[in-house]
Amino acid sequence: MKAIRVHQYDAAPTVDDVPEPTVSGPFDVLVEIGAAGLCRTDLHIVEGQWAERTGVKLPYIIGHENAGWVREVGSAVTNVSVGDTVILHPLVTCGLCRPCRSGDDVHCQNSEFPGLNRDGGMAEYLLTNARSVVKLDPSLQPAEVAALADAGLTAYHAVRKAVPLLYPGSSVVVIGAGGLGHIGVQCLNAMTPAEIIVVDLSEPALSLAKELGALHTVQADGDPVNAVREITGGHGANVVIDFVGEKGAEQQGVAMLREAGSYFSVGYGGAIHIPTIDIISQEINVIGNLVGTYNDLDELMNLTARGKVKLHTTTYPLDAVNDAIDDLDGGRLQGRGILVPAGR
Amino acid sequence: MKAIRVHQYDAAPTVDDVPEPTVSGPFDVLVEIGAAGLCRTDLHIVEGQWAERTGVKLPYIIGHENAGWVREVGSAVTNVSVGDTVILHPLVTCGLCRPCRSGDDVHCQNSEFPGLNRDGGMAEYLLTNARSVVKLDPSLQPAEVAALADAGLTAYHAVRKAVPLLYPGSSVVVIGAGGLGHIGVQCLNAMTPAEIIVVDLSEPALSLAKELGALHTVQADGDPVNAVREITGGHGANVVIDFVGEKGAEQQGVAMLREAGSYFSVGYGGAIHIPTIDIISQEINVIGNLVGTYNDLDELMNLTARGKVKLHTTTYPLDAVNDAIDDLDGGRLQGRGILVPAGR
């Protein structure tokens, strides 16, 4: 089959012919890839930024945002059948450690990450296991949803954790309405009655946010902290979800909180710095957020099937991967880039 | 009546004769003070550190950790009667704003703090209102419990918030087993099945912690982060409650967490500094903690009446306030200092 592999760091990945993987274990699932999302992490992998951390042996197949169709299953698989359309959770987890047994499989103590530390899904087929495949509503197409497997799932997960804090009359600030943030706004709108305030530098991003359910939008290059304070009657926001997490957004995010408010950290690059006196006197919280669980992905797919979450995408043939990479790197890619193997 | 008043900053407070306060409003409660705790905050008030923040007019009566007996009540008071032994919540709250209506009265939007921004309780009588008095079990004496009104209540509150995270087999680190911390250990032991690990510099404090229910103790001047990691099988702790919050304890506290763990900030003086990549990749939380609510104080008094929480104290006559201050300042005060008006 065709597969996109990295042979050496800082060189363009190549389209290789490799053997198709095959089912051998009872929980194995062979998926024919319908679409593979291209993520900024893929660029970082190619640049070698993850080399030391993962220790992965080259060459290997990249790609960690995948959807497709089940082609073969092991003897013990009960949750999907041959022919099902599926999306793949980015992690392959053990199911046996305490986090897995709590439904918190993202903190699995024995997980692997296909496309990062073993062969991934920019290929015609991917071998995964039953714990990583979420069955989709037949109305959904792999190319529409593949990029929700990681980016969308992260946004969903943060929103899901914020739900108990968001009642009618409460306010939630979304910092950054880009790839993750615009999914976050849609999830907030579908799942909570909170008043949504979106902060971004880009006017088109703010316009889109309004269409997707934001009640207020704030230009990030003005004085967004005061703007949020005014919108919230001087109190600040109950919740801030920061999809930027660098270049000062993270300090502004904390400053936007009301007493007892919670800052949800999603984007990264910067650092949180708060004197303990401020943490305790305002009794505020900083909440970390990683990618979502398997059930989170299943729930996000329900929202997607019902038209409550939509993703903007640009499609490329699988073997045009380097065009897609160049477009992403050059800022020419609208929405998420999706690679589609020939004939699908 | 006799009362301890600050007349000018950076000068010793004096024992003055002032008029007794009297009940005028329907929710007023006049309390005969049985005991007034001396807190390090009182020293800071005398030094003038709070002058600008509170804008309080001198002279005024200090003291914010009080217990005593109800001597007169306004016409609308239904929760206490004349003769009841009571402890006073440190805040006087409005009961009308959203936080008050949610049971989160510490974030009252109209609160006052007797002893800080209006006349307090180092005196023979204090006028407060029905929302600030917690009725005590008759077995409890004001001198035993007064210092729980603020310091103890803060420790209780942090533990109460951590309870949902602490199951059998989970581990909680208490950093600092002093005034607040040793109450925290007792509350943890009474309210959770978690394995308690206590970190402190002082051997006597660690010994006391063991008696009060700690399963493990760790010397703070070794490598406490690694010690906690070893005790927890390499994973780190589910919860860290930091009663120190300065001089590096706050960074160590964060470093002791396991994935998805929560650091509870209580002590202050330092600053939390965490790269956002670390917050999200480990999905950890920083939880602020202020003093407890009215109901928290009621609950703490239940633990105290049942012998599950005990406080070490040293008693002084009310008019020996400056001896007590000197002893506290000079590090000669064992446990909390308690001022008792003559004849009580």
Next chain:
Amino acid sequence: MKAIRVHQYDAAPTVDDVPEPTVSGPFDVLVEIGAAGLCRTDLHIVEGQWAERTGVKLPYIIGHENAGWVREVGSAVTNVSVGDTVILHPLVTCGLCRPCRSGDDVHCQNSEFPGLNRDGGMAEYLLTNARSVVKLDPSLQPAEVAALADAGLTAYHAVRKAVPLLYPGSSVVVIGAGGLGHIGVQCLNAMTPAEIIVVDLSEPALSLAKELGALHTVQADGDPVNAVREITGGHGANVVIDFVGEKGAEQQGVAMLREAGSYFSVGYGGAIHIPTIDIISQEINVIGNLVGTYNDLDELMNLTARGKVKLHTTTYPLDAVNDAIDDLDGGRLQGRGILVPAGR
């Protein structure tokens, strides 16, 4: 002022001239009534069904669903000002007992219920207190919202409690899409991503439910239990909210649950009967629901101001109260009946 009073049971109430109430205490609030909802409970009061339970002395003013404008406030009132539009929570609560201090003021140990056990709001003015008035967005008119004070608030409260159980892909059944139920559907749609299934006997009620956000509707006189089971893929619903609670609906509601599901009891008249073996083997729950809290009412008013909840009403002049009662009794009243004093 004019007021509707009951002088003897089983006789029509009369329009009387009575003295206007006046503010005397510091938390008193005098409200000029803009609208008073007519509730089936008012009919039961007139029939004497509540006589023994309340022991109220005749004559007295009925009416417990009120909204209007603040005309005078006591000296300690901080949450509303003269001129504010307000809706009245049906209970007057003490603010001092443990439930009040927890935000659970509906279980206040010293509450009163104007219109039931003391003078109510079918009048030109009502004297209440600061704890019972919720300030409204100026865009809202008393006549639009008055009936949400009790009926709507009950529906909101049940939905609010169900929110943590309702994730994308979960299903919630609403039994009865009448006065309370159609508010419940709107609240579910605004606050949760769950798939809403509505069961009712009336085709117009089912049509309205679809417009308001129901995904599926089920005729109550077929086999609604099996219909729900089919819609939910054989599993049953995660949550059932039963606004009927009699004539078999309550047994059907329980039978519609999936394993570990929760039946929310709101309507009454019948009885829940379940063998303990069925409760434990399916691990199902029965959750009681009374009227909502003060904060619940504030939240519901936020949804109303934003157009997410709307109520159908028919308006009558205050002194046409007996026409309204006759229409309600005779089944001729469309939506909720609202009495409006002359000149408002």
Next chain:
Amino acid sequence: MKAIRVHQYDAAPTVDDVPEPTVSGPFDVLVEIGAAGLCRTDLHIVEGQWAERTGVKLPYIIGHENAGWVREVGSAVTNVSVGDTVILHPLVTCGLCRPCRSGDDVHCQNSEFPGLNRDGGMAEYLLTNARSVVKLDPSLQPAEVAALADAGLTAYHAVRKAVPLLYPGSSVVVIGAGGLGHIGVQCLNAMTPAEIIVVDLSEPALSLAKELGALHTVQADGDPVNAVREITGGHGANVVIDFVGEKGAEQQGVAMLREAGSYFSVGYGGAIHIPTIDIISQEINVIGNLVGTYNDLDELMNLTARGKVKLHTTTYPLDAVNDAIDDLDGGRLQGRGILVPAGR
């Protein structure tokens, strides 16, 4: 190996020689049985009460409360190793359905129950899988803990669910301090600060309950509802955990609740009957409880290893199973009966 098998209903099971099971799949775990608890359900199986419901083919090996040592593991097992002491969760679950993925594995949509619907653990060896084995602290012996696998786990699970409702000053009633109830009292004492009230017919059971942490005991054949009401200051209990569930205990349990209280149903045989008016006017809840999850069992073993939960047992050799059955049936068995294979 030796195994206790049922060949026909209503006849004594026999000690048979059967082939040892062997590991074939990657998640298989072969356990050498150290102890098998005898449960009243085993008697009901022998009587044929479960025949129709399970459709199990005779003969088969009974026994569903097991602990022992791992003797062989499949290639994918990561949570236990050969030589580990383990206790067996009573269910074998799929790990793939939504409940399993939520940590709620008791509601697995594809579970099996060894000893009930397939070969169980009254034998020298049992073949199970990695999802059912909980590794024990080396200090624990199989004979001490085996009976906690089902009976103890059920009590633990109910208490675990009640923890969020139980604060200092709240009260919890335990109805029935027998096999499950006396474990429940120990769990409540270890995990909550609530005031424990125990209701039972037997004086020795009440005495034991006091030793294990009950604050109050109540004779069940007096007027236990009023007794509880008096102990709780007229309010009733916040939580009632009913380990009896029949013969009127279930109606008494509900009647002991305070407003907004919760009745936890564990024991069965009777039926809950409550008019909907009472459910809603008191806003009370009925909470079903089945056996605990895998993580619950792990947590209970933590409490056991730390000496916080102890079980009274009487030991028999495996091939004396019919003596044990006769003693249980005849009311002569003290504590739980434990069968131990020869040489262990």
